[in-house]
Each structure stands twice: as structure tokens, then as C-alpha cells.
Amino acid sequence: MYYRKLGDTGLSVSEISFGTIPVLQGSVPVLPDYFNLDEQEALAVMEHAYRLGCNLYDTAIVPEYGDAEIKLGKFAALVGRDNIIISDKARFFGGSEMYQAVEISCENLGTTPDLYFVHQVDAEHEEEVFGRGGALDALAELKAEGMIRYAGIATHYYDILLRGAQDDRVDVLQGSGNLLERGMLDRVREETRFRSKGFLVNKVFAAGLLPARFPVRTLIDFVRSYPVSSVLIGLGTKEQVDAAMGRDTITHRTLLPTFEEVLSVLEKEYNPIPCDRCQRCACPHGTEIHTLFRQYQYFHMGKDYWALKKLGLGIAGSAKRCRECAQMPCMDACPRKIRIAQEMQKVERLVRDYPVGKCPHPS
Numbered sequence: 116m117y118y119r120k121l122g123d124t125g126l127s128v129s130e131i132s133f134g135t136i137p138v139l140q141g142s143v144p145v146l147p148d149y150f151n152l153d154e155q156e157a158l159a160v161m162e163h164a165y166r167l168g169c170n171l172y173d174t175a176i177v178p179e180y181g182d183a184e185i186k187l188g189k190f191a192a193l194v195g196r197d198n199i200i201i202s203d204k205a206r207f208f209g210g211s212e213m214y215q216a217v218e219i220s221c222e223n224l225g226t227t228p229d230l231y232f233v234h235q236v237d238a239e240h241e242e243e244v245f246g247r248g249g250a251l252d253a254l255a256e257l258k259a260e261g262m263i264r265y266a267g268i269a270t271h272y273y274d275i276l277l278r279g280a281q282d283d284r285v286d287v288l289q290g291s292g293n294l295l296e297r298g299m300l301d302r303v304r305e306e307t308r309f310r311s312k313g314f315l316v317n318k319v320f321a322a323g324l325l326p327a328r329f330p331v332r333t334l335i336d337f338v339r340s341y342p343v344s345s346v347l348i349g350l351g352t353k354e355q356v357d358a359a360m361g362r363d364t365i366t367h368r369t370l371l372p373t374f375e376e377v378l379s380v381l382e383k384e385y386n387p388i389p390c391d392r393c394q395r396c397a398c399p400h401g402t403e404i405h406t407l408f409r410q411y412q413y414f415h416m417g418k419d420y421w422a423l424k425k426l427g428l429g430i431a432g433s434a435k436r437c438r439e440c441a442q443m444p445c446m447d448a449c450p451r452k453i454r455i456a457q458e459m460q461k462v463e464r465l466v467r468d469y470p471v472g473k474c475p476h477p478s
């Protein structure tokens with residue numbers, strides 16, 4: 116295992132880190148993998164990764180990741196608290212709620228976490244999180260009190276990551292990216308303001324869809340090729356740990372496919388939208404273009420029921436607005452010159468052809 120600096124925190128983290136979603140038990144929707152591991156089994160998988168050099172474990176408050184947080188606390192006690200770095204998070208945006216969440220997490224873990232993130236920050240909650248008395252202020256206070264060591268923002272949105280990168284209260288960021296959805300990673304690489312922050316990357320397998328099409332080693336190496344601190348992989352079996360962290364994976368670097376080569380693999384299955392989710396496009400009418408395009412891709416790659424359900428929310432309105440849009444400012448911003456308004460009609464046709472409830476492969 117190789118290690119990298121976690122921004123300016125002074126911590127050194129394993130290049131590949133352990134995401135705990137797959138070791139949970141509990142009712143959590145849309146899981147990429149679900150193994151229903153009991154405590155003993157979960158601890159054995161985490162320990163296997165530890166033996167391979169993993170020192171960073173990421174979880175979320177109960178019940179966001181089921182009981183994974185409790186299991187991680189027990190694992191920390193097993194291997195020695197100071198031997199691992201615990202990354203935790205909660206989806207609370209106000210200050211007092213976040214403060215209470217960290218107290219509950221400490222109880223669940225039986226120790227204090229090293230990193231604590233405001234989870235899934237989006238545009239709707241951004242001002243509350245960053246504003247006076249918001250979740251970030253609470254994390255700063257908790258840091259001063261020694262309840263956490265470092266504060267973070269976890270989000271799927273580039274603009275929010277960039278805001279976090281410029282905020283002194285933020286030590287670490289957690290964003291998403293992979294071989295297909297590489298646009299945000301490209302922007303992070305180009306932007307020097309990210310340099311002082313630790314950066315963890317999740318969704319490396321695109322909700323479990325990419326390993327059926329590309330070797331796990333290639334998927335991990337691709338994200339490792341960026342100036343990020345650690346690649347977070349959800350792991351639920353020792354075999355998955357070996358595939359992600361085994362000696363062969365760590366010591367050999369693979370040839371990395373270009374975006375066009377990735378598209379050509381997908382073209383064998385469907386007609387992909389050539390969007391890398393860079394998030395440069397903005398729609399003044401509020402359509403979240405990159406998210407709708409992602410649902411289209413994920414539908415064709417196998418997450419059909421989930422993708423359709425999300426797409427059903429507002430695609431007819433979005434497609435109609437695109438048909439009536441005279442200026443189309445989104446297209447000026449797209450470096451890939453995607454005909455966004457036309458692609459939106461393609462997405463709408465998909466939903467019309469397969470309305471939710473009549474999905475060909477409901478799961």
C-alpha cells in the first residue's frame with residue numbers, strides 16, 4: 116500500500132480506503148452491494164484490509180449506513196484506536212443538529228472520529244451549511260473542543276467543493292468521480308485552490324456498474340492518477356478487498372482508457388450521452404443537466420428501476436423547457452459540445468417508453 120498526505124492535516128492516509136456501506140446491516144435504500152454481514156464477519160473484512168495496509172475507514176451516522184458506524188467503532192477498538200483514521204459524516208445542515216449528530220456518532224463509535232463531514236451538501240442546503248450557525252460552524256466548534264480532529268464537506272457538486280476549498284473551516288473534501296464521470300476530477304486537478312485540502316473520492320465504481328465493463332484495477336488506477344488523497348471503495352468481502360488492495364493491484368499501474376475509449380465500450384450496449392459530468396453547464400430554468408444525463412447512462416448500464424424513478428421526477432418539464440429555449444446558454448458552456456437540448460429529448464423518450472412500474476427489469 117502507498118500513502119498520501121491528507122491535505123494540510125498532517126495525516127498520512129492509504130491511497131485506497133475502506134467504504135463501509137457493504138458491511139452494514141439495516142434498511143438502507145439503493146445499495147451497490149449488500150452482504151448482510153453480522154458483526155464478526157464485518158470485522159473480519161475490515162481487518163483483512165488493515166492487514167493489507169488500509170488505515171482510513173469511512174462511515175456515516177446510524178442509520179445512514181445502517182449499523183456500519185457501530186461496527187467500525189468495534190473494529191477500531193480491536194486493532195487499536197490510534198492505528199486507523201475514522202472518517203464519519205451526517206446529513207444535518209444546521210449547527211445544533213450537526214453538533215448533536217457528532218455526539219451521537221461518538222457514542223456509536225465508542226471513540227471520537229478523526230474526520231467528520233457534512234454529508235450530501237446540495238444547492239438547497241448550501242447557505243445553511245456555510246452560513247453563520249450552520250453545520251460548518253458546529254464542526255469548527257467541535258474541533259476546538261477536541262471532539263473531532265478535522266472538518267469536511269461531502270458533496271456531488273463541483274461548485275460546493277470549490278466553496279469548501281476556499282473555506283478555512285474545511286480541512287477535507289469528499290467528492291465523486293470515476294472513469295466515465297471524470298469531469299469533476301479533471302476540474303479539481305486544474306484548480307490550485309484544492310491543493311491544501313485533503314480529498315477523498317467516492318463512487319469510483321459508479322454504484323457498482325463499471326466493474327462489469329472495466330477491470331477493478333483500471334478503475335482504481337484511474338482515480339489514483341489524480342492529485343487526490345485517497346480512493347474510497349465500498350468493500351463487503353475479503354475477495355473484494357484483495358481485488359482493490361492486493362499486492363497486484365497496488366504495485367502495477369494499468370494503461371488508462373481515454374474518455375472516448377470508455378464511450379466506445381458503452382456504445383456496444385447503448386447510445387451513450389458523451390457527458391463526463393464536469394458540471395460546467397448551468398440551466399437558468401433549474402434543470403440539473405448532469406444528473407439527468409447520469410440517470411440515462413445508469414439506466415442503460417443496469418440500474419434501470421432506480422434510474423427511471425429519479426428520471427420520472429421532472430423530465431417532461433425539463434424536456435419541454437429545452438424545446439422552448441431560445442438562447443440555450445448551457446450549450447455554450449459545454450466543452451464536449453453536447454447538443455444538450457436534443458439529448459434531453461432522448462432522455463424524455465426513454466421515460467415515456469418505460470414509465471415507472473412498467474420497467475423491463477424492475478429490481
Ligand code: SF4
Nearest residue numbers: 398436437440445456
Ligand atoms: S437548452 Fe435551455 S432549458 Fe434546456 S437545459 Fe439548456 S438552458 Fe436549460
Ligand code: SF4
Nearest residue numbers: 390392393394396449
Ligand atoms: S453536458 Fe457538457 S458541460 Fe454539462 S456536465 Fe456534461 S460534459 Fe459537462
